[in-house]
Amino acid sequence: QVQLQESGPGLVKPSQTLSLTCTVSGASIPTGYYYWSWIRQPPGKGLEWMGVISYSGSTYYSPSLKSRTSIARDTSKNQFTLQLVSVTPEDTAVYYCAASKRLKLGVTTMYRCDYWGQETQLTVPS
Secondary structure: OOEEEEEOOOEOOOOOOEEEEEEEEOOOHHHOOOEEEEEEEOOOOOOEEEEEEOOOOOEEEOOOOOOOEEEEEEOOOOEEEEEEOOOOHHHOEEEEEEEEEEEEEOOEEEEEEEEEOOOEEEEOOO
């Protein structure tokens, strides 16, 4: 059973950088079975996929967030991290990390999130 534990601040001021860490147990990040995702859900809206880091360290980001997002991993700690720079109140959301499987449907790539971390509320005050 894969378990994910998120950690990070609950409040970040506008223009600052959000940093979240996801600690993984029950699986090893570089083994090649999962891709490691970050997802968020703003209040009253649906889930938004932010990006993913592969077992080899390759990263893929949502085009809408690519310029502000960075995902990295620390294999010695079996952790992966999210950094989101220049946050605004529109970045207020519940954030999740997840262990994902990569699916190819024709020319479309999708990530099926099999295991989720507990939700982490982030607030950016206006």
